[in-house]
Amino acid sequence: MVSRSYMNLLDLASGNLLDIPQTPRSLPRVMTVPGIISDLDGSNDGESDVSSSACRERKIIVSNMLPLLARKDAETAKWLFSWDEDSLYLQLKDSFSPETEVVYVGSLKADIDISEQEEVSQKLLEDFNCIPTFLPQELQKKFYLGFCKQQLWPLFHYMLPICPDHGDRFDRVLWQAYVSANKIFADKVMEIISPDEDYVWVHDYHLMLLPTFLRKAYNRVKLGFFLHSPFPSSEIYRNLPVRDEILKGLLNCDLIGFHTFDYARHFLSCCSRMLGLDYESKRGHIGLDYFGRTVYIKILPVGIHMGRLESVMNLPKTSVKVEEIRKRFHGRKVILGIDDMDIFKGISLKLLAMEQLLQQHPDLQGKIVLVQIVNPARGSGKDVQEAKRETYVTAERINEIYGSPDYKPVIVIDRHVPRYEKTAYYAVAECCIVNAVRDGMNLVPYKYIVCRQGTTYMDKAVGINSDSPRTSMLVVSEFIGCSPSLSGAIRVNPWDIDAVADALSLAITMSESEKELRHEKHYRYVSTHHVGYWANSFMQDLERACKDHYNKRCWGIGFGLGFRVVSLSPSFRRLCIDHIVSAYRRTSRRAIFLDYDGTVVPQTSIVKSPSPEVISVLKTLSDDPNNTVFIVSGRGRSSLTEWLDPCEKLGIAAEHGYFIRWNKTSKWVTHSVEDLDWKKIVEPVMTLYTEATDGSNIEVKESALVWHHQDADPDFGSCQSKELLDHLESVLANEPAEVKRGQHIVEVKPQGVSKGLVAEEVLLNMVNGGKAPDFVLCVGDDKSDEDMFESILSTVYSPTLPAAPEIFACTVGQKPSKAKYYLDDAVDVVKLLQGLGSASCPKPKRGEGNPVSFESVS
Numbered sequence: 001m002v003s004r005s006y007m008n009l010l011d012l013a014s015g016n017l018l019d020i021p022q023t024p025r026s027l028p029r030v031m032t033v034p035g036i037i038s039d040l041d042g043s044n045d046g047e048s049d050v051s052s053s054a055c056r057e058r059k060i061i062v063s064n065m066l067p068l069l070a071r072k073d074a075e076t077a078k079w080l081f082s083w084d085e086d087s088l089y090l091q092l093k094d095s096f097s098p099e100t101e102v103v104y105v106g107s108l109k110a111d112i113d114i115s116e117q118e119e120v121s122q123k124l125l126e127d128f129n130c131i132p133t134f135l136p137q138e139l140q141k142k143f144y145l146g147f148c149k150q151q152l153w154p155l156f157h158y159m160l161p162i163c164p165d166h167g168d169r170f171d172r173v174l175w176q177a178y179v180s181a182n183k184i185f186a187d188k189v190m191e192i193i194s195p196d197e198d199y200v201w202v203h204d205y206h207l208m209l210l211p212t213f214l215r216k217a218y219n220r221v222k223l224g225f226f227l228h229s230p231f232p233s234s235e236i237y238r239n240l241p242v243r244d245e246i247l248k249g250l251l252n253c254d255l256i257g258f259h260t261f262d263y264a265r266h267f268l269s270c271c272s273r274m275l276g277l278d279y280e281s282k283r284g285h286i287g288l289d290y291f292g293r294t295v296y297i298k299i300l301p302v303g304i305h306m307g308r309l310e311s312v313m314n315l316p317k318t319s320v321k322v323e324e325i326r327k328r329f330h331g332r333k334v335i336l337g338i339d340d341m342d343i344f345k346g347i348s349l350k351l352l353a354m355e356q357l358l359q360q361h362p363d364l365q366g367k368i369v370l371v372q373i374v375n376p377a378r379g380s381g382k383d384v385q386e387a388k389r390e391t392y393v394t395a396e397r398i399n400e401i402y403g404s405p406d407y408k409p410v411i412v413i414d415r416h417v418p419r420y421e422k423t424a425y426y427a428v429a430e431c432c433i434v435n436a437v438r439d440g441m442n443l444v445p446y447k448y449i450v451c452r453q454g455t456t457y458m459d460k461a462v463g464i465n466s467d468s469p470r471t472s473m474l475v476v477s478e479f480i481g482c483s484p485s486l487s488g489a490i491r492v493n494p495w496d497i498d499a500v501a502d503a504l505s506l507a508i509t510m511s512e513s514e515k516e517l518r519h520e521k522h523y524r525y526v527s528t529h530h531v532g533y534w535a536n537s538f539m540q541d542l543e544r545a546c547k548d549h550y551n552k553r554c555w556g557i558g559f560g561l562g563f564r565v566v567s568l569s570p571s572f573r574r575l576c577i578d579h580i581v582s583a584y585r586r587t588s589r590r591a592i593f594l595d596y597d598g599t600v601v602p603q604t605s606i607v608k609s610p611s612p613e614v615i616s617v618l619k620t621l622s623d624d625p626n627n628t629v630f631i632v633s634g635r636g637r638s639s640l641t642e643w644l645d646p647c648e649k650l651g652i653a654a655e656h657g658y659f660i661r662w663n664k665t666s667k668w669v670t671h672s673v674e675d676l677d678w679k680k681i682v683e684p685v686m687t688l689y690t691e692a693t694d695g696s697n698i699e700v701k702e703s704a705l706v707w708h709h710q711d712a713d714p715d716f717g718s719c720q721s722k723e724l725l726d727h728l729e730s731v732l733a734n735e736p737a738e739v740k741r742g743q744h745i746v747e748v749k750p751q752g753v754s755k756g757l758v759a760e761e762v763l764l765n766m767v768n769g770g771k772a773p774d775f776v777l778c779v780g781d782d783k784s785d786e787d788m789f790e791s792i793l794s795t796v797y798s799p800t801l802p803a804a805p806e807i808f809a810c811t812v813g814q815k816p817s818k819a820k821y822y823l824d825d826a827v828d829v830v831k832l833l834q835g836l837g838s839a840s841c842p843k844p845k846r847g848e849g850n851p852v853s854f855e856s857v858s
Contacts, residue, residue: 058101058198059539062189063089064144064206066130070110079112079120081128086419088531089203091305095532096539104130105188111137133188135181142177148206149378150174156205156229157344157438158236170241179209179561186213195221199542202253204228209245211252212563219556219565220549224542225250226257228302229440230481234269234715245561247275251290252564254545257298257538259441259481264299272714278743285541292552292567292816296545300537301485303530304446310455312423319461321424326463329428333508335370336429338422338444339436341377341414343387346435346477346494351394351410353435353500358402358409361505366407368508371425374414388414426451427458431507433475434482435494441481445474445489449522471515472522473507475500485525488518566814568822575810575821577835580777583806584839587775588626591766591805592836593759593788594618595780596633596640599812600833602826603781609643613830620837622650627840628773630762632657632755634747634784636701637668656749656784657758658703671753678735679705682748685727693720704749721746742783755780756787763795774805777836778819779829781812789818 067087071080083090093102112120117134124130135143150168154161161169185207189200195218202210202225214221237243247270250256258264264286271277271288279288279297286297312318325334335354339345354370374391377384395410402409426432432448451458452472459466474489476482483491490503554567584590594600600614610618622629630651633640637654641661644650648664660669683698686707690696695712698705707724709717724746728739736751759778766773778788789809809819812829823829 056101057097057099058103058194059096060103060105060189060193060198060200061089061092061203062105062185062200062207062210063203064106064148066104066106066108066124066128066132068108068124068128068130070108072110079110079116079123081124083128085308088302091308091531092535094305094307095535102129103192104128105133105185105192106130107133107135107140131188131192133185135184139177139181142174143181144206146171146174147178152205153229155236155240156232158230158232159343160236160239175242182207182209183213186210186217189214190217193218193221198222199224199539199546201226201538201542209249209561212249212561215252215565216556216563219554222542222546222549223253224255224257224538224545225253226298226538227263227440228259230438231258231263231266231270233266234273237266237270238274243270244274247271248562248564251275251277251288251295253295254293255296255298255538255542257300259299259301260484261299263481264297268297269715272718278718289816291557291564291814293554293565294545296541298538298541300534301481301529302441302443302534303526303532304443304450305531306450306527309423309447309450312419313427313451313455314457315420318420318423319457321421322427322458322461325424325428329369332366333368333430334425334428335368335431335433335504335508336373336425336448337370337433337435338373338375338425339434340375341384341388341391343383344436344438345387346437347372347374347387348390348394349437349494349497349500350433350435351391351398352497353504354410355394355398355402356497356501357504358398360501364505364508365402365409366404369409369411371411371413371429373417373422373425374412376416422447423451427454427462431473431475431504433500433504434477434480435475435492435500436477436480437494439477439480443482445476445482445486445522446526448472448474449519449526452519453523469512469516470519470523471512472519473510473515474518474522475503475507485529486522488521568814568816569820571820572817573821575808575823575832577832580808580832581835581839583775583808584836587806589766589771589773590624590627590775590777591763591773592621592627592629593632593755593762593776593778593780593792594630594829594833595755595782595785595788595812596631596635598781599779599785599826599829600631608639611830613834615644615646617830617833617837618644618650619647620840621833622647624840628762628766630758632758632780632785632788634706637661651762653755653758655701655703656753656755657761658750658753660758660761671750671757676703676750678732678737678748681731681735682728682737685731686724686746689720689724689727693717696720703753704747706748707746708744709746710744717744754787754791755784756791759788759791760795763792772803772805774803775808776805777808777810779810779812779823779832785811786818793818 067084067090069082069084072078073080089104096102112132112134114134121132124132151170151174189210193200199222200214202223205227208225211223211225214223231237240246251271256267258267268279268286268288271279277288277290279286281287288295288297337347337350339347341347350372351370358365372395391412395412398410399408426448429448432445434442434444436442449472453470454462456466474486476486476489476491477494478491479494483489490507492500492503494500551570552567553570553572554565556563556565558564597603597608600618601608601610618629618631621627628651630653631640631644632653634656635654637652637659640652640654644652645664651663652661653659658671660671661667682705686698686705689707690698693709693712693716696707696709696717698707707721709721712720721741725739725741728746728748732739732748737748738751739746739748763773763776776792778785778792780788789811792807792809808821810821810823811817811819812823812825814822814824823832
């Protein structure tokens with residue numbers, strides 16, 4: 001068995017785990033500079049400033065299958081290819097401008113012999129602008145039929161393999177095949193991409209790791225992803241052993257699209273619970289902050305191609321088929337169902353509802369017919385066979401009980417049904433039912449609505465006037481993606497057989513006027529939210545998400561599937577000890593501001609008191625007569641006084657500066673004399689939320705109240721904190737207090753109190769005392785410290801200072817900040833302070849010791 005510790009992405013994808021032949025080099029390399037061909041197989045740090053010579057806008061569409069049909073000519077033995085008109089990926093192309101070049105990357109629905117692959121690749125590139133990915137047969141089986149269809153697909157549809165008879169357990173060999181297949185797809189994209197110019201749009205759950213490979217090769221690649229299946233709740237998704245790797249793969253995109261808010265909400269919940277990421281709405285767009293990059297979330301259901309469907313309706317053979325169906329079911333109302341044969345489409349539940357309808361309404365026997373068209377199964381396995389067997393057994397039983405020699409209430413069509421024939425059934429059906437227990441989108445209701453609207457040719461075949469009002473009735477499961485957009489449909493719980501039967505009864509007996517109103521409402525939506533609207537909207541948002549790519553510095557960190565890109569300000573860099581010590585030695589009037597938690601003491605440390613090393617270095621720095629050193633913290637003054645007692649000349653600003661003490665012998669100065677009566681209003685409100693939120697608690701400070709929800713359920717705690725913020729802002733509207741929401745907290749404190757004001761006050765005090773600072777160091781790790789960074793920058797450049805000092809604003813952790821520098825963690829901060837402390841100590845006389853050597857923290 002392969003070791004679970006296999007972490008290196010490239011080893012996993014291209015090692016000896018799977019015998020994958022080298023990808024044929026049938027495509028031309030990308031020319032980036034005249035005379036220089038880029039080596040796409042080599043390392044690429046994504047920092048290249050070389051732009052592509054291509055001037056035509058290009059979009060690369062990557063999907064598991066190309067939008068092509070393939071067949072081999074029996075006489076010539078040559079492969080013949082044609083566009084698959086039913087493919088969504090082909091249809092979205094029509095929404096782009098004629099100047100846009102669209103390149104498709106994906107597999108073929110045919111097994112091409114390795115000796116023919118290079119010739120086929122060249123033909124597809126020349127004739128269709130398609131780049132085929134030829135997966136070895138064994139890899140294709142493990143990747144698609146194995147991991148995709150037997151593990152990911154059931155899980156995303158809420159099915160867990162609790163017992164071996166229902167669903168396949170996680171198999172690491174199949175997972176390795178999934179990784180390897182994604183790597184092959186990425187290699188194909190890298191053969192043709194011009195990363196500075198092209199937009200890459202990846203589709204569906206088959207390729208959720210592909211973004212990691214592309215982002216590793218090109219840090220600034222313009223990358224979007226759309227998931228066409230449901231995304232399960234965190235309680236389901238968290239059962240996947242490789243859950244983090246897939247989430248991180250998706251987060252390497254710039255924009256991630258979902259059909260419904262529920263799917264997006266589940267994804268965001270998983271990112272919050274499993275990766276600890278926060279998200280917020282920014283001017284109507286949901287964004288996830290991921291190592292300085294904003295990953296945007298797009299919520300928009302896909303539509304249908306109106307023009308292509310109308311062209312099928314206008315075919316002569318469609319009209320002939322309509323007349324044939326009308327004669328066959330003359331005098332009877334047709335209820336239509338069109339579904340893939342799989343366990344999630346609810347076909348058997350639909351038949352049981354039909355049986356219940358005929359039993360409860362004997363008068364409908366002989367008057368209604370359910371035509372169930374079954375599309376070929378996309379997967380294989382015992383689940384599909386069981387679903388098929390149950391469908392036939394149920395249909396036969398219904399026909400035996402309620403049928404007659406000239407009447408079958410259920411007709412199952414289990415064969416390839418061409419588009420024109422499906423269109424004819426749509427046009428004739430009085431009602432369409434989609435009863436899936438879980439489905440990503442399902443465009444059957446949209447197609448039904450458009451076909452019922454008809455065209456001039458279709459109206460003639462159906463036998464109605466062109467100006468006649470149109471009707472359609474939909475019964476849809478509440479568990480499918482199109483359900484929220486069809487407000488006029490009858491929504492049902494597919495598991496409630498009685499409710500589905502009642503819905504069918506209502507649909508076929510509803511008044512014509514109400515059917516007309518429902519149809520008109522649906523057609524208005526479907527005709528405006530078509531596939532072109534969906535594709536254009538996604539690409540516009542992708543362009544918006546990528547517009548700041550070159551305004552920031554970015555570099556890759558992490559190994560294997562944990563790779564991600566850190567994106568920060570161009571001037572943002574690691575603070576080097578040698579650099580700051582040199583400035584420290586040149587200056588003699590220094591101001592040093594240090595946050596406490598997360599800066600000099602690790603945020604994750606259970607022991608919150610400072611270590612002996614921290615006390616020692618703070619004492620050394622504060623004892624230097626050239627230094628003014630302050631600890632600026634949100635903590636209460638009693639704790640800070642006790643912990644920092646040995647540092648007699650250290651200044652302390654407690655509770656964000658509400659209390660200030662310049663040294664151990666001076667008295668505490670209160671920032672404000674305003675009364676704190678508002679605390680009597682705040683505490684009962686916070687208590688109410690604490691009682692309702694398990695894991696939350698209230699911290700009572702002298703000047704403030706803080707509601708903590710770090711130990712609460714992440715989603716519920718975040719939701720409650722937003723609600724508490726709104727509640728407190730409402731009740732404190734006329735009080736001298738302000739409410740702020742931070743990381744896992746909601747804090748209420750007096751107005752005009754901030755760390756920034758502390759820094760401003762200290763610096764101005766030094767100026768007024770005739771010791772204007774020539775060196776300023778400020779280190780902090782959270783949002784409240786950003787006020788200090790901003791205040792220092794505005795104060796030191798004010799006219800009150802004779803000359804601008806050397807400024808070192810430093811945040812802890814690589815993240816977006818107003819600071820110019822960063823250090824990785826509290827350990828690095830202490831090392832930095834020790835370097836400064838050594839520079840404060842008297843230098844040894846010649847011959848008494850070696851000079852102190854300062855090394856970079858990096």
